[in-house]
Amino acid sequence: MLTVEKQEKVIKICQELIQSKSYSGGEGEVVEKLKKIFNELGFDSFYVDEYGNIVGCIKGNKPGKKVLFDAHIDTVEVSDPSKWTVEPFAGEVKDGKVYGRGASDMKGALAAMICGAANFAEATGRNFAGEVYVAGVVHEECFEGVAARKISERVKPDYVVIGEASECNLKIGQRGRAEIVVETYGKPAHSANPQKGINAVYKASKLINRVREMEMTYDEELGHGILELVDIKSSPYPGASVVPDYCKITYDRRLLVGESKEGVLKPVLDLIEEMKKEDAEFDAKAFYAKGTEKCYTGEIISDERFFPAWRYSKEDDFVKNSYDSLIESGLNPIVTYYSFCTNGSHYAGEAGIKTIGFGPSKENLAHTIDEHIEIEQLVKATKGYEAISKALLK
Numbered sequence: 001m002l003t004v005e006k007q008e009k010v011i012k013i014c015q016e017l018i019q020s021k022s023y024s025g026g027e028g029e030v031v032e033k034l035k036k037i038f039n040e041l042g043f044d045s046f047y048v049d050e051y052g053n054i055v056g057c058i059k060g061n062k063p064g065k066k067v068l069f070d071a072h073i074d075t076v077e078v079s080d081p082s083k084w085t086v087e088p089f090a091g092e093v094k095d096g097k098v099y100g101r102g103a104s105d106m107k108g109a110l111a112a113m114i115c116g117a118a119n120f121a122e123a124t125g126r127n128f129a130g131e132v133y134v135a136g137v138v139h140e141e142c143f144e145g146v147a148a149r150k151i152s153e154r155v156k157p158d159y160v161v162i163g164e165a166s167e168c169n170l171k172i173g174q175r176g177r178a179e180i181v182v183e184t185y186g187k188p189a190h191s192a193n194p195q196k197g198i199n200a201v202y203k204a205s206k207l208i209n210r211v212r213e214m215e216m217t218y219d220e221e222l223g224h225g226i227l228e229l230v231d232i233k234s235s236p237y238p239g240a241s242v243v244p245d246y247c248k249i250t251y252d253r254r255l256l257v258g259e260s261k262e263g264v265l266k267p268v269l270d271l272i273e274e275m276k277k278e279d280a281e282f283d284a285k286a287f288y289a290k291g292t293e294k295c296y297t298g299e300i301i302s303d304e305r306f307f308p309a310w311r312y313s314k315e316d317d318f319v320k321n322s323y324d325s326l327i328e329s330g331l332n333p334i335v336t337y338y339s340f341c342t343n344g345s346h347y348a349g350e351a352g353i354k355t356i357g358f359g360p361s362k363e364n365l366a367h368t369i370d371e372h373i374e375i376e377q378l379v380k381a382t383k384g385y386e387a388i389s390k391a392l393l394k
Helices: 004-019 028-040 103-124 148-155 200-212 261-278 317-328 344-350 375-392
Strands: 045-048 054-059 062-072 097-099 129-137 159-162 170-174 176-185 226-235 246-255 284-288 290-294 300-304 335-338 354-358 372-374
Touching: 004 028, 004 097, 004 103, 004 375, 028 045, 028 054, 028 103, 028 129, 054 103, 054 148, 062 103, 062 148, 062 375, 097 103, 097 375, 103 129, 103 372, 103 375, 129 148, 148 344, 159 344, 159 375, 170 317, 170 344, 176 200, 176 261, 176 344, 200 226, 200 246, 200 261, 200 284, 261 284, 317 354, 317 375, 344 354, 354 375, 372 375
Parallel strands: 062 129, 062 159, 159 354, 170 335
Antiparallel strands: 045 054, 054 129, 097 372, 170 354, 176 246, 176 284, 226 246, 290 300
């Protein structure tokens, strides 16, 4: 059990992080808070990179492996504070819960990581081989894994622990995510004489129906890949009395392990070529959406929206060791998979770094009105992060 003092510490840090508003691209205030927290808890060092990620480090007294705990510090916005029953950035404690934007996603996990790492250092007297890093990562809500690339380049961790909500269960994989854009092109005309034009929306509708007939990939552990239409726009808009000559369709593609950029896009491109042969008036192209975001440091993050899947086995040594240590600490985790995308898309999916997920709170509390984290979960996660440190640096 954590002492009362240690429980109060993790709750206080969670509150302080919530009180520092940090929408994507505006994480500077919470980074300044984290600098003070790392110093207060005896971290050996910390740095802030060009994207604005902050990474704290505790070193053992012998060389060894590096464990990186990853938590993003950006949050989605509070669209209407009047719908909340509490102030979204007060970090109020009520009914055994800490309330506020980011409590569950994922400032509670970050507080627990910081305290868990500090508790591990204290319990061992720093007599361990290796280094523990805790990262506060920017822009995850926009770009899962993109800002994390800077961290792995510099730290070069041997293991990564993703702190996204898992109800303190052990996650060993996730589906990835891609955003595919399909554009169809037509010919404008007055809608009183539509035969003189080519309606891009009608062409798009035929393609949409064919896409729905596509057979999706399948993984026994992660389930089916998904290709789901999430947005459609035509031009000109408003289009009174004009046959639209352009239509843009956006698809959310949920990825499975081993799927490549080229392989995922190819069936859509092949379908377009097939439809061009069937219809001389059909014209379309498909590509990955590209996002561009400005960091609070002024740096620009820009890349295609393709974030790979990843998966490890229950029998992998680092998974078994982490699981056994969690059991020894009094927790009772289930080994399962994330249903959503995380920074693990970079660490495991791109860089091939051994990665697990373990975090407090429930997945469905993220981005919600009256977002909160149960103090019981916060305490369990703090114990869990200490236990995982022990397992991976023994």
